[in-house]
Amino acid sequence: MPGGDFHPWFFVIVAAWVLICGLGVVAFKKIMYSAVSMVLCFLGVAFAYALLDASLVAIIQILVYVGAISIVIIFAIMLTELQEGRYDQFFNRQSIFAAPLAVAAAAVLTVVVASSDISGVTDKALNPGLKVLSDLLFNRYVFPFELVSLVLVAALIGAIVLARKEEERS
Amino acid sequence: MEGTQYMKIAVALLVLLPLAGFIITLLFGKRFFRTKAHLLPVALVTVTAVLSIYAFEWVVRHPDEAFVWNAFSWVAAGRLTGEWGFLVDSLTGIMLLVVGIIGMLVHYYSIGYMKDDPGYYRFFAYLNLFMFAMFVLILANNYLLLFLGWEGVGLCSYLLISFWFRKKSASQAGKKAFLVNRVGDFGFTLGMFLIFVTTGTLQFTGVFDKAEMIGSGTLLWICLLLFTGAVGKSAQFPLHVWLPDAMEGPTPVSALIHAATMVNAGVYMVARSYPLFIHAHTAMLIVMIVGTFTAIYSAYIAITQNDIKRVIAYSTVSSLGFMFLALGAGAWVAGIFYLFAHGFFKGLLFLCSGSVIHAMGGEQDMRQMGGLRQKIPLTFWTMLIGAIALIGVFPLAGFWAKDEILGGAFVGGDYVVWAVGIITAFLTAVFAFRLIFMTFFGECRASEEVRHHIHESAKVMTIPLVLLAIPSALLGILVGWPPETGWIHRFLEPVFFDLEHEKFAWLGVGGGLMVFSLAVALLGVYVAYVMYIRRTELPGRVAARLQVAYEASFNKMYMDQVYEVVPIRSTIAFAGWLWTFFDVKVIDGAVNGLARLWELTGERLRPLQTGRVQNYALSIFAGMVVLVVVLAWFWGS
Amino acid sequence: MNALQWWLTLSILLFCIGAYGVLARRNVIVVVMSLEVMLNAVNIALVAIANFRGGDPGAGTLFALFIITIAAAEVTVGLAIVIANYRNKRTVQTDQFNELKG
Numbered sequence: 013m014p015g016g017d018f019h020p021w022f023f024v025i026v027a028a029w030v031l032i033c034g035l036g037v038v039a040f041k042k043i044m045y046s047a048v049s050m051v052l053c054f055l056g057v058a059f060a061y062a063l064l065d066a067s068l069v070a071i072i073q074i075l076v077y078v079g080a081i082s083i084v085i086i087f088a089i090m091l092t093e094l095q096e097g098r099y100d101q102f103f104n105r106q107s108i109f110a111a112p113l114a115v116a117a118a119a120v121l122t123v124v125v126a127s128s129d130i131s132g133v134t135d136k137a138l139n140p141g142l143k144v145l146s147d148l149l150f151n152r153y154v155f156p157f158e159l160v161s162l163v164l165v166a167a168l169i170g171a172i173v174l175a176r177k178e179e180e181r182s
Numbered sequence: 183m184e185g186t187q188y189m190k191i192a193v194a195l196l197v198l199l200p201l202a203g204f205i206i207t208l209l210f211g212k213r214f215f216r217t218k219a220h221l222l223p224v225a226l227v228t229v230t231a232v233l234s235i236y237a238f239e240w241v242v243r244h245p246d247e248a249f250v251w252n253a254f255s256w257v258a259a260g261r262l263t264g265e266w267g268f269l270v271d272s273l274t275g276i277m278l279l280v281v282g283i284i285g286m287l288v289h290y291y292s293i294g295y296m297k298d299d300p301g302y303y304r305f306f307a308y309l310n311l312f313m314f315a316m317f318v319l320i321l322a323n324n325y326l327l328l329f330l331g332w333e334g335v336g337l338c339s340y341l342l343i344s345f346w347f348r349k350k351s352a353s354q355a356g357k358k359a360f361l362v363n364r365v366g367d368f369g370f371t372l373g374m375f376l377i378f379v380t381t382g383t384l385q386f387t388g389v390f391d392k393a394e395m396i397g398s399g400t401l402l403w404i405c406l407l408l409f410t411g412a413v414g415k416s417a418q419f420p421l422h423v424w425l426p427d428a429m430e431g432p433t434p435v436s437a438l439i440h441a442a443t444m445v446n447a448g449v450y451m452v453a454r455s456y457p458l459f460i461h462a463h464t465a466m467l468i469v470m471i472v473g474t475f476t477a478i479y480s481a482y483i484a485i486t487q488n489d490i491k492r493v494i495a496y497s498t499v500s501s502l503g504f505m506f507l508a509l510g511a512g513a514w515v516a517g518i519f520y521l522f523a524h525g526f527f528k529g530l531l532f533l534c535s536g537s538v539i540h541a542m543g544g545e546q547d548m549r550q551m552g553g554l555r556q557k558i559p560l561t562f563w564t565m566l567i568g569a570i571a572l573i574g575v576f577p578l579a580g581f582w583a584k585d586e587i588l589g590g591a592f593v594g595g596d597y598v599v600w601a602v603g604i605i606t607a608f609l610t611a612v613f614a615f616r617l618i619f620m621t622f623f624g625e626c627r628a629s630e631e632v633r634h635h636i637h638e639s640a641k642v643m644t645i646p647l648v649l650l651a652i653p654s655a656l657l658g659i660l661v662g663w664p665p666e667t668g669w670i671h672r673f674l675e676p677v678f679f680d681l682e683h684e685k686f687a688w689l690g691v692g693g694g695l696m697v698f699s700l701a702v703a704l705l706g707v708y709v710a711y712v713m714y715i716r717r718t719e720l721p722g723r724v725a726a727r728l729q730v731a732y733e734a735s736f737n738k739m740y741m742d743q744v745y746e747v748v749p750i751r752s753t754i755a756f757a758g759w760l761w762t763f764f765d766v767k768v769i770d771g772a773v774n775g776l777a778r779l780w781e782l783t784g785e786r787l788r789p790l791q792t793g794r795v796q797n798y799a800l801s802i803f804a805g806m807v808v809l810v811v812v813l814a815w816f817w818g819s
Numbered sequence: 820m821n822a823l824q825w826w827l828t829l830s831i832l833l834f835c836i837g838a839y840g841v842l843a844r845r846n847v848i849v850v851v852m853s854l855e856v857m858l859n860a861v862n863i864a865l866v867a868i869a870n871f872r873g874g875d876p877g878a879g880t881l882f883a884l885f886i887i888t889i890a891a892a893e894v895t896v897g898l899a900i901v902i903a904n905y906r907n908k909r910t911v912q913t914d915q916f917n918e919l920k921g
Contacts, residue, residue, distance in 0.1 A: 027829045030833060031829070034833050034836040034856050035836055037836075037837075037852050038836060038840030038844065038849070038853055043846060043848060043849060046852055047852065050852045050855065053856060054855075054859065057862070060866075064826070064867055066883070068880070069862075069880055069883050069884060072884060076887050076888070077859070077887065077890075077891075081891055081894050084894055084898055085851065085852060085855075085894065087898075088848055088851075088901060088902060092901065092902065092911045101845060103843050103844060103845060104845045104914055106843065107842070109800065110803075110838075110839055110843040111839060111843065113800070113803060114835045114838050114842070116807060117803070117806075117807045117810075117835050118831055118832055118834075121831045121834075122828050125824055125827045125828060125831065126828070127818075130827075131821045140877050140880065144877060145877055145880060145881065148877040152877075163889060163892050164891075164892050167896050168892075168895070170896050170899065171898075172899075174899035174900055174902075174903045175899040175902045177906075793917030793918055793919035794916060794917050795916070796841070796850070799842055800842050
């Protein structure tokens with residue numbers, strides 16, 4: 013059973029939380045409910061990381077996803093939300109096909125995973141700690157690290173350029 | 183073979199000099215030579231005449247050998263080899279004399295006749311090209327090279343018939359000649375294929391050695407196909423229609439090509455193929471029948487024609503028919519003898535008619551002529567000699583040759599052929615002297631101003647006339663005497679081997695026939711005299727009484743109409759059908775249809791591009807699922 | 820089904836849920852949110868595998884970190900585009916964005 017040190021029930025709870033919140037994201041008709049669902053989902057995923065001994069990732073998940081991305085999304089919702097009555101449908105015309113497709117995909121992939129003989133190595137302490145990770149980050153993976161910061165700058169500038177109001181032409 | 187190095191040079195020059203003349207005159211004639219463009223070709227052709235005589239001499243001196251020289255390999259494709267190989271034997275010798283001498287005389291004549299013509303240089307260039315092709319034809323030692331010359335003279339015929347190409351009738355006549363010839367050439371080619379397939383070679387010696395081994399059915403086909411080529415080239419029925427129209431070309435062309443040399447190519451080719459024909463009696467029979475029929479058929483047409491050149495043209499067709507009659511009946515030597523003589527007197531007749539036309543300022547209709555005897559006496563006398571030679575009056579050339587042919591037919595039992603031949607001789611006499619009387623006797627019917635201009639031609643034209651009149655008169659006696667055993671018979675013996683020569687019976691059948699045919703000819707002259715001198719209203723009355731017969735003759739027996747309706751119209755209709763049905767519906771349909779198909783496919787597939795990313799994402803996702811399934815399936819198993 | 824397989828199953832299910840949201844929702848912001856859900860699912864898988872299997876211990880985790888980072892950037896830019904688009908077309912419905920039709 014999953015988890016290692018922890019009781020398997022922890023996994024079940026976290027798993028259920030994540031999945032239900034995920035469903036919430038896709039299923040709610042009101043966007044705000046979707047957004048809140050998403051935040052809770054992120055929280056759940058953070059717990060999952062904790063269960064998987066990935067403490068750094070868990071913290072960063074909360075900081076970035078819950079703390080930043082969720083805010084941005086909610087900002088966007090605020091900026092674009094229209095009157096309730098304007099929406100006539102929430103699911104588009106291809107949703108009838110998408111549903112079975114998603115189910116099928118899930119089924120196929122699950123079957124593949126379940127029938128494979130992938131398994132863990134029994135030695136438990138594999139997820140490296142903070143010290144090791146930061147060591148790797150600044151030595152071996154420094155290049156991608158710097159690149160990512162570049163990407164962030166580009167994204168920042170791009171977002172600003174895209175989202176600002178057009179200049180008035182006089 | 184001793185003395186062959188000179189012969190090699192002679193033969194090579196015979197072929198190359200006219201070719202060089204053609205190229206140089208064609209390239210430089212317009213700018214540099216202009217009115218002097220005749221100088222080079224005429225000089226070259228004089229040299230070739232000398233060389234022809236030299237070659238002839240060589241053959242005379244070497245009676246039992248033939249000069250064979252494989253100069254140059256041209257085609258080497260597996261079993262098929264074609265060389266520039268030459269053969270000079272007695273048959274070639276005769277042909278060389280005809281082509282070389284008459285060719286030279288015509289070139290000189292053309293200096294006067296074609297004077298002031300804008301295409302002066304072109305004319306001489308083409309004449310030289312013709313000489314080249316003709317020499318190749320008669321000097322060849324294999325069918326392939328002969329065919330090269332054959333096609334070459336056909337080409338020159340076309341070029342020279344439509345020499346005044348701006349005139350519509352001239353260019354059409356040229357086309358007609360070429361196309362009709364082509365039909366014959368097609369047969370010839372098939373014959374060559376058949377020869378090659380059965381004997382494995384196209385060389386004369388190779389083929390003839392194997393002649394007896396060829397199965398009789400195949401041999402019959404070979405001979406018939408070869409003869410088809412001869413029918414086309416030598417204007418026999420039914421491929422004769424091009425020759426009268428060929429009179430659109432300048433008169434020297436008619437004289438050289440359509441009387442003296444090119445049309446003889448068919449006769450020459452059949453004569454050359456003697457070892458093949460000798461074993462195919464049915465083929466010989468067909469040759470004889472075609473020749474006989476053509477002879478009388480065209481003589482019948484000739485008696486009503488009003489264009490002086492047309493009369494002579496039909497006469498040529500008739501004479502050629504006579505030659506084929508001879509060959510088919512087995513009188514090979516007589517046929518070649520006739521060819522020899524005919525070259526001279528027919529060429530003479532044409533050149534004289536050219537002189538008449540020149541004097542009349544271009545008029546060719548005999549109804550506008552008359553009484554020219556005093557005005558152009560030299561032309562008159564030479565033409566008279568030619569006419570007498572033609573109709574076969576003793577002792578001129580035509581008499582001996584024609585008589586030998588007819589006599590041979592009679593003696594050989596072909597009475598029908600003899601009878602037809604006699605009638606043809608009669609008709610020939612009628613139209614020949616009709617021509618003479620209408621042109622030179624009686625009142626001059628030309629207009630006042632034309633009459634003023636009538637003058638004898640320049641010396642450069644009249645001297646060839648005289649030079650041709652001499653052999654026309656004397657050749658018979660010199661060469662063919664005595665009948666059946668004269669010089670020419672012995673000369674051609676190596677070529678026409680195994681031929682029986684009966685001793686000529688002077689007092690018996692032979693002599694009697696001779697006298698009879700002479701009487702017939704003179705009767706014809708008398709009839710013409712009566713109709714055109716004494717009682718000139720007679721022709722009109724006869725024509726009215728025998729209207730159908732007259733119309734048939736005047737309209738060339740409606741052959742052109744037959745050709746128009748049967749092959750030409752159906753071909754055009756077929757082409758039209760091909761266009762409207764096949765080209766428009768099938769091909770255009772296929773191409774346009776294909777384009778439509780793509781268009782429709784595009785239209786149908788268009789809705790896939792909704793512009794909405796979600797739709798695309800769905801496709802991608804679905805594809806991914808399918809991929810995973812497939813991969814899992816294959817990796818799992 | 821051992822521990823890893825359970826975690827992977829969770830990842831798969833979450834991924835497909837997110838996929839459904841991306842494919843079937845009309846509001847483009849909900850689509851973005853579903854996209855984030857999908858990314859999280861992937862991250863879970865990565866971290867799970869990094870946890871249970873040997874090999875390079877840090878690679879999986881760091882990869883997950885980078886994904887989080889880039890996801891943040893992507894959301895930013897994406898939403899900026901949505902907002903700019905909204906200004907012009909006054910709509911956030913995905914079926915209205917069909918200028919590339921045909």
